Amino acid sequence: MIAAQDLHTEFQFPQEADSQLSSDTDLEDPDGKNARTGRGMAAKKGKKATGDKAKGGGAGKGPGAGWMNGHHQKNGMENMTLFEVVKMGKSATQSVVDDWIEAYKHDRDVALLDLINFFIQCSGCKGAVSGEMFRHMQNSEIIRKMTEEFDEDSGDYPLTLSGPQWKKFRISFCDFIAVLVRQCQYSIIYDEYMMDTVISLLTGLSDSQVRAFRHTSTLAAMKLMTALVNVALNLSINMDNTQRQYETERNKVIAKRANDRLELLLQKRKELQENQDEIENMMNAIFKGVFVHRYRDAIAEIRAICIEEIGVWMKLYSDAFLNDSYLKYVGWTMHDKQGEVRLKCLTALQGLYFNRELSARLELFTSRFKDRIVSMTLDKEYDVAVQAIKLLTLVLQSSDEVLTAEDCESVYHLVYSAHRPIAVASGEFLFKKLFSHRGPEEEGLPRRGRQSLNGSLIKTTVFFFLESELHEHGAYLVDSLWECASDLLKDWETMISLLLDEPMPGEEALTDRQETALVEIMLCAIRQACECHPPVGRGTGKRVLTAKEKKTQLDDRTRITEMFAVALPLLLAKYCVDIDKVTNLLQIPKYFDLDIYTTGRLEKHLDALLRQIWEVVDKHTDTEVLEACSTTYRYLCNEEFTIFNRVDIARSQLLDELVDKFARLVEDFLQEGEEPDEDDAYQVLSTLKKLSAFHNAHDLSKWDLFTCNYRLLNTGLQNGDMPEQIVIHTMQCTHYIILWHLAKVSDGSSLKGDMVTLRKQMRAFCLMCQRYLNSINNAVKEQAFTVLCDLLLIFSHQIMSSGREQLEPLVYTPDSSLQAELLDFILDHVFIDQDDDNSTGQSQLTHCTCKYYNDYGDIIKETMSKTRQIDKIQCAKTLILSLQKLFNEMLSDLGFNFDRSSSAFCGIKELARRFSLTFGLDQLKTREAIAMLHKDGIEFAFKEPSSQGEGGPPLNLAFLDILSEFSSKLIRQDKRTVHMYLERFMTFHMALQREDCWLPLISYRNSLQVGGDDDTMSVISGISSRGSTVRSKKSKPATSSKRKLPEEENSCSSSDAVWMNREQNVQTPVMMHSPHLTSTVLKDPKKMRAEDSYSGAYAMPTEQHPQQPVPPHTQVTWMLTQRQQAEARQQQERVSMHYAKMRNHMQRRGSGLMEDDEEPIVEDVMMSSEDRLEDINEGMDFDTMDIDLPASKNRRERTELKPDYFDPSSIMDESVRIFCIVQ
Secondary structure, eight states: OOOGGGSOOSOOOOSOOOOOOOOGGGGGOTTOTTTTGGGOTHHHHOOOOGGGSOSSOOTTOOOOTTEETTEEEETTEEEEOHHHHHHHOOSOHHHHHHHHHHHHHHOHHHHHHHHHHHHHHHTTOOOOOOHHHHHHOOHHHHHHHHHTTSOTTOOOOTTTOOSHHHHHHHHHHHHHHHHHHHHHTTTGGGSSSHHHHHHHHHHHHHTOSOHHHHHHHHHHHHHHHHHHHHHHHHHHHHHHHHHHHHHHHHTSOTTTOOHHHHHHHHHHHHHHHHHHHHHHHHHHHHIIIIIHHHTTOSSHHHHHHHHHHHHHHHHHSHHHHOSHHHHHHHHHHTTOSSHHHHHHHHHHHHHHHTSHHHHTTOHHHHHHHHHHHHHGGGOSSHHHHHHHHHHHHHHHHHOSSSSOHHHHHHHHGGGGOSSHHHHHHHHHHHHHHHTSOOOGGGTTSOSSSTTSHHHHHHHHHHHHHHHTTOGGGHHHHHHHHHHHHHHHHTOHHHHHHHHHSOOOTTOOOOOHHHHHHHHHHHHHHHHHHHHOSOOTTSOSSOOOOOHHHHHHHHHHHHHHHHHHHHHHHHHHHHTTTOHHHHHHHTTGGGGSOTHHHHHTTOHHHHHHHHHHHHHHHHHOOOHHHHHHHHHHHHHHOOTTSTTHHHHHHHHHHHHHHHHHHHHHHHHHHTOTTOOOOHHHHHHHHHHHHHHHHHHHHSOOTTSOOHHHHHHHHHHHHHHSOOOHHHHHHHHHHHHHHHHHHHHHHHHTOSOTTHHHHHHHHHHHHHHHHHHHTTOSOHHHHHHHHHHHHHHHHHTSGGGGTTTOGGGGGGOOOOOHHHHHHHHHHHHHHTSOOSSOTTOOHHHHHHHIIIIIHHHHHHHHHHHHHHHHHHOHHHHHHHHHHHHHHHHHHHHHHHOTTOOTTSHHHHHHHHHHHHHHHTTOSOTTTTHHHHHHHHHHHHHHHTTSOOTTOTTSOOTTTTHHHHHGGGGGGSOHHHHHHHHHHHHHSOOHHHHHOOSGGGHHHHHHHHHHHTTTTGGGOOTTSOOSSSTTOOOOSSOOOGGGOOOOOHHHHTTTTTTTOTTOOTTOOOOOOOOOOOOOOOOOTTSOTTTSOTTHHHHGGGOOOOOOOOOOOOOHHHHHHHHHHHHHHHHHHHHHHHHHHHHHHHHHHHHHSOOSTTOSSOOOOOOOSOOOOHHHHHOGGGGGOSOOOOOOOOOOOOGGGOOOOOOOOOOGGGGOOTTOOOOOOOO
């Protein structure tokens, strides 16, 4: 196999011209017959060095029809560059590539220079490589020159720009590379010039510090690799075909054997083998030079590109790439920090597991990374979790034995997830696991009914629902299974049979609990079929149904009506006394198509249903059941349908009976001289419950219930012995009476005196409820409070809105006594500590910040949000003032020597943390408010001097610990400004203190310094995506560049704070900022010490200054600086030792995919040195596996490759600098 080091690593013009390319007829050669002739005359003379290649190429050829001087031609006129043509996307990629090939055959150096500039311009660089640069400059010099051409003010480049044009550009860019290789696959890519130069260019650019170069070149290199994989696959197929033809010809008898054909076949096979070796060489260069480094790049998009493409390679050419040597990269990258990269890993694996032939070769990978895939089902990124579940579903299809019961259970419970895509994916997994396996004994079962296959599956669904112990989430389970098991869930005939029919001999009957679960699932399936949208909390709203979905909805609704119109009365009769079953069954009629009762001649079944509902009302007193009956009557009493009269008569008869019974019971109950017994009270209460439930959905105004209710309430106040449930339901019923009366008055359908009557009844009822606020029964008081609040809202001034000025007499404004009683109720029954009546004031504070926030957090946050919208600064002042008040109360209770770990102080800190969260993520909007908050907090902390004299801490110094909770809301410039404002209050003595009592000051200063100098960090860190690009206008060495001090660099950063007077000259010690950071990017790694490989990037500049007298206040600065430098040196030594240990450990690690530790994704964009840019061959001396395409053999005889174990330390090049963050 040809070594990867044979590739050219520099852009140089060859000095001689001996070779000549053939015509373009080889582009039409799918079998590779002209593969050798495509290399020109040099092919027959053997391969020559780069310097022996022809400069001009086709000496007998004219210029390409579409290109002249590197520009695309249209109608004979110079038009656009190759980049502009691809950017516009108007021309067909095929024609653009064909024109470039013609230009390459005419003058390959000019065409290749244009291709190089194409990649440079696609990176967003404004510069261009000239012929002089191309001829005399090295790779590193060219790349450095192009780096200087970038625009420092913008971090955007074509691949990151938004808009439809740039999205199309990315597609056109990838298509161009693929078509270029496909069109050149029979000749040009084997000329040892074009591909060598392009690969060398892309490898050098992919090692650049500039993100745009790295991103664009990595995408181009990966797409180039994918195109070469397709070429290699075609070569493999051609070699197999040639071998088969050769064997067939050789097996013929001698008389019929054609020796000349055998020689041609042997020559063709040899040529194909040589081509395959060259393709291997190219792919090795790309894989080792680009992929091995960029799959762990600092930029997530670059890592995602690498993982996406390696998945394509393994799927396209599984014989060469589907082994553990390549799968390990996908496995390791599943631990990536960014969800985008983890998502690409899962989608790549899905393409492999989907193919059963390929999935059989993933056993070792599955056993190694299965646990990681299972854990990704709980990924914080929803898209990643969805794809992880789908991948496990494919794994389940390939083998039932791979996933354990614990693995499956971790997916099962996700069917109840609030995120619908996760729930649907989990439902599909559950369906594949539990419902897709059919035994031979199930083949002959009927399609419907109790003994059908669906009957068994429905029972399995019920068992799963009960075992999950989330019974109130039946709608979520049905929604999760709807897309994959809708036919099963719509088999209502089988469900009815399981509920009504007697079990067959030997069949186990459903228990009562299982029947209840089945009724709930049946109701949820009916609701899903009729409403066609997810349950509450699992969708953004109702979506527009397609015509097909609407037709399915109507058909399902018709089936439901025809089926349950007959079965529902039978089900109600069987389960009449069961509260849960009856409640769910009574909700089914609201999904009926009521016209079918008439068109289907089902009136007798309607009468049976009405009789059963009457019977349910008679037997039950449960509020939920009674409300279900009331709702059912309301839906059936629809004047649009012909059944209205029949249902209205039944409803009127039922209500007449209830009202007459209630009036009679109340009269007996309130009869003077006799004490009511418990039986009388129960009869009154049960009838009152039924009337309240029906009054909620039906207008009972024609039955005068207000008089009886008012008598009950008045008697309860006078005697004080009225049962609380009677009082509560009487208030509720009376409340409904007033609301129905108001509805009639608002519609204008009432009589003239109805408004006066309503006003009198409403005011009398409000006065009655106000009197009940003083009741000794808490439940009664809560009901009175709730009803009063509702009535006060309804009958407020807003009742006259929308042109209803005639309702002005109904406006009711509470007097001062009612307002006071309502406020007393809130204070006495809402904001109280019911758990510990003997708790101290400080524990009550903690209780307020925790319990009340949990109960009323939404109200509190909404109130704070409204106040912030009115005035941000005043809101911030209010918050800090409240914290100061609580702090003073704590000092008065605990004294000044309190323990900062006490519950009281921690409670104030927790409250400050929650206050901080209310400011949101947009720091610019709250900038002034946060700055003002810190100003007031600092002034409060230093307001009271120490009682110990100048040497002691201020009395309120601990308040800075509370104030530090707001430091994260300061932007970088304001942190520096607040820090300077803090130092105004500090003295020389304070700056040097390290005792425990000074810890609040130390921690607060640290919170202001963290991140304050991030903008001075070297680009070598590569941690942030924006900071990973280096774009300087001048070609100065990075080591010689200097930065201004932060005070000089951004002197206006603090001018935005109105409260910071920078003109004042306060003689207080100002702490020096952290030493500036420099980069050693261009250092020769061979000359660097071991310590410099890490800590050199953060070397502190040492500057010599003449000694001058040091002012007293500056001595503090010098002392602190010396201390900081000493600590920094110790930190560097620890980091260097840690790095050396890590390198030794990596070299001693055992090889193989089965090792416990995954290969870390090192966020280091500086994986190359200057020497690597000069010669990429030196960067490939590490022991990474070579791409070795399988030997030629017939497809029938192909066997999977043996697992190739890999030492993860071998991809660690000595020039790679790993940056570790040591805490």
